Amino acid sequence: MSTEHPEGLNLNGLEEQATDGQSRPTDICSSNSMASVAEYYTGKSVLITGATGFMGKVLVEKLLRCCPEVKALYVLVRPKAGQSMQQRVSDMMKCKLFDRVREDNPDFHQKIIPISSELTQPGLAISPEDVETLTACINIVFHCAATIRFDEPLKHALQLNVIATQQLLGLAQQMHHLEAFIHISTAYANCNRKHIDEVIYPPPVEPKKLIESLEWMDDGIVRDITPRLIGDRPNTYTYTKALAEYVVQQEQDKLNIGIIRPSIVGASWQEPFPGWIDNFNGPSGVFIAAGKGILRTMRANNDAVADLIPVDVVINLTLAAGWYTAVHRPKTALVYNCTTGGINPFHWGEIEHHVMSSFKRNPLEQAFRRPNANITSNYLINQYWILVSHKFPALIYDLFLRLSGQKPQMMRIFNRLHKAISLLEYFSSQDWEWNSENMSMLMSQLTPEDRKTFNFDVRQLNWPEYIENYCIGTKKYVLNEDMSDIPAARQHLRKLRNIRYTFNTLLVVFIWRVFIARSQMARNIWYFVVSLCFKFLSYFRASSTLTN
Ligand SMILES: CCCCCCCCCCCCCCCCCCCC(=O)SCCNC(=O)CCNC(=O)[C@H](O)C(C)(C)COP(=O)(O)OP(=O)(O)OC[C@H]1O[C@@H](n2cnc3c(N)ncnc32)[C@H](O)[C@@H]1OP(=O)(O)O
Numbered sequence: 001m002s003t004e005h006p007e008g009l010n011l012n013g014l015e016e017q018a019t020d021g022q023s024r025p026t027d028i029c030s031s032n033s034m035a036s037v038a039e040y041y042t043g044k045s046v047l048i049t050g051a052t053g054f055m056g057k058v059l060v061e062k063l064l065r066c067c068p069e070v071k072a073l074y075v076l077v078r079p080k081a082g083q084s085m086q087q088r089v090s091d092m093m094k095c096k097l098f099d100r101v102r103e104d105n106p107d108f109h110q111k112i113i114p115i116s117s118e119l120t121q122p123g124l125a126i127s128p129e130d131v132e133t134l135t136a137c138i139n140i141v142f143h144c145a146a147t148i149r150f151d152e153p154l155k156h157a158l159q160l161n162v163i164a165t166q167q168l169l170g171l172a173q174q175m176h177h178l179e180a181f182i183h184i185s186t187a188y189a190n191c192n193r194k195h196i197d198e199v200i201y202p203p204p205v206e207p208k209k210l211i212e213s214l215e216w217m218d219d220g221i222v223r224d225i226t227p228r229l230i231g232d233r234p235n236t237y238t239y240t241k242a243l244a245e246y247v248v249q250q251e252q253d254k255l256n257i258g259i260i261r262p263s264i265v266g267a268s269w270q271e272p273f274p275g276w277i278d279n280f281n282g283p284s285g286v287f288i289a290a291g292k293g294i295l296r297t298m299r300a301n302n303d304a305v306a307d308l309i310p311v312d313v314v315i316n317l318t319l320a321a322g323w324y325t326a327v328h329r330p331k332t333a334l335v336y337n338c339t340t341g342g343i344n345p346f347h348w349g350e351i352e353h354h355v356m357s358s359f360k361r362n363p364l365e366q367a368f369r370r371p372n373a374n375i376t377s378n379y380l381i382n383q384y385w386i387l388v389s390h391k392f393p394a395l396i397y398d399l400f401l402r403l404s405g406q407k408p409q410m411m412r413i414f415n416r417l418h419k420a421i422s423l424l425e426y427f428s429s430q431d432w433e434w435n436s437e438n439m440s441m442l443m444s445q446l447t448p449e450d451r452k453t454f455n456f457d458v459r460q461l462n463w464p465e466y467i468e469n470y471c472i473g474t475k476k477y478v479l480n481e482d483m484s485d486i487p488a489a490r491q492h493l494r495k496l497r498n499i500r501y502t503f504n505t506l507l508v509v510f511i512w513r514v515f516i517a518r519s520q521m522a523r524n525i526w527y528f529v530v531s532l533c534f535k536f537l538s539y540f541r542a543s544s545t546l547t548n
């Protein structure tokens with residue numbers, strides 16, 4: 001039965017799932033087991049949720065480029081911000097990310113079939129005709145959609161990350177030719193543990209019970225009890241992603257399931273070109289704020305592992321896992337911790353160094369100050385620098401704006417930045433240990449050719465080079481700045497340096513003048529220093545006259 005709760009949670013998924021009790025598909029053609037990854041996707045119809053998101057787009061691009069014989073990509077998309085679903089998909093295909101695909105096959109868009117869907121609605125708001133099409137033809141599902149906001153109200157995070165997943169699993173069970181269901185989770189779903197194995201841990205609460213309890217509570221009550229519910233997890237995002245894993249696992253007897261747990265997903269490493277990134281999430285916003293000279297200090301542990309993983313690595317592993325799950329049909333859901341820390345560790349202190357030096361070489365346009373950010377794990381030191389390097393300059397700048405008849409804005413920007421940073425610090429101040437045996441196992445199953453085409457061997461990752469490309473990527477693709485403007489940006493930084501020198505000199509002179517006016521001792525020191533300089537100059541002049 002379809003029950004919509006306007007203010008509350010849509011329980012539809014939980015009530016309706018697994019209606020036909022279909023057993024795990026076993027009718028996969030035997031040639032699959034011989035196929036390489038790209039061959040496996042030949043003739044397959046793939047369903048993707050979250051295709052308009054950061055990872056979804058890279059997944060669509062890679063499938064079209066490296067599995068050109070794939071039959072069709074059905075993407076679940078909702079209308080948004082006044083744009084129809086078709087408009088959004090056609091805008092997405094115009095994106096630079098698809099340049100290489102466009103070159104290979106200008107008609108690639110014909111393979112993308114948008115399906116209107118709002119995941120928070122009953123039945124995912126998919127029309128009965130579309131349900132029929134999907135159940136008749138889909139072979140593989142990649143579930144990427146989620147809310148990744150750290151400050152998402154619990155009810156909404158639950159609705160999207162858990163209930164929508166449950167509903168999608170229900171739909172998947174009706175698919176007659178489904179071979180694999182791949183769920184994208186996060187390595188931080190269990191961040192309340194220090195060591196994380198490739199297993200699904202017992203959920204913090206039985207999802208069904210939580211959903212039923214929250215159903216009757218108004219938003220205020222839910223907000224009040226959220227900290228108690230999420231317990232030792234930092235936010236509703238990691239909490240609901242943990243619940244979603246459990247919900248997915250519940251269907252492992254009926255579906256062939258793979259769960260991918262990427263750590264902090266960053267710009268692309270190699271494909272379709274280095275440094276591609278299109279959002280402010282995770283470290284990208286921090287890098288940009290530091291590159292613009294706004295962010296000067298942040299709490300992070302220099303020696304903690306920065307478990308960044310390039311988006312193309314995650315997508316390559318995801319596609320390989322889709323192949324493996326469909327072909328080998330593991331008896332239980334396989335979890336892939338998709339991380340770098342255990343294999344090729346890099347630390348926040350090193351990231352800081354490389355980000356700063358990269359932005360000095362390739363500065364961002366119109367920086368507020370010269371990039372010079374430092375991380376510290378000490379709370380008080382960080383607070384001190386926030387006061388001196390964030391709030392004080394913001395105050396002066398806003399004063400300047402006010403005096404010149406403009407609207408003050410810097411303090412507001414800093415307040416937003418501080419809010420964002422405070423949500424990230426949990427992840428940059430400690431480290432975790434992930435076991436990634438399944439990633440190694442999967443690599444060992446690939447042919448040498450597939451290992452190149454679907455490369456997820458992070459041992460080959462050269463971090464300084466990656467960070468350089470990442471920073472350039474934020475400039476080119478997030479901020480849409482032109483590389484040809486770099487000389488002007490450098491000139492701007494020189495101007496800022498001169499302003500700083502002048503300001504510092506004036507400040508010292510001012511403080512000294514105030515001091516001299518009030519203290520006899522300061523005056524004596526001042527006369528002593530001046531006379532010493534005078535004597536030194538006289539001596540220098542006399543000795544140079546003698547030698548001539
Ligand atoms: C000192 C410098 C040297 C560098 C070395 C040290 C670096 C340390 C970096 C540490 C990073 C640690 C990152 C850990 C992440 C681990 C997460 C686990 C991985 C995952 O599974 S999920 C992906 C992560 N999810 C996120 O990152 C989402 C976080 N974002 C949010 O929750 C919200 O956006 C936030 C921050 C609460 C802000 O909300 P709100 O105020 O409502 O603003 P909007 O989201 O609507 O955005 C408005 C506007 O601002 C842009 N924006 C968003 N975030 C940032 C940001 N961090 N910096 C700058 N700008 C940002 C956003 O794009 C919007 O722009 P518009 O133009 O669209 O208005």
Ligand SMILES: NC(=O)C1=CN([C@@H]2O[C@H](COP(=O)(O)OP(=O)(O)OC[C@H]3O[C@@H](n4cnc5c(N)ncnc54)[C@H](OP(=O)(O)O)[C@@H]3O)[C@@H](O)[C@H]2O)C=CC1
Nearest residue numbers: 050051052053054055118119120144145146185186262265
């Ligand atoms: N980015 C990261 O660092 C990491 C991400 N992950 C996981 O990877 C997956 C993808 O993340 P990422 O691409 O970064 O996230 P994005 O926020 O970029 O994309 C989220 C996608 O979900 C879709 N979506 C959200 N709400 C709805 C809705 N109500 N109905 C239909 N579609 C919806 C969005 O569509 P729309 O465009 O319409 O909003 C978008 O396509 C997520 O499951 C996330 O948990 C895991 C680890 C790290």
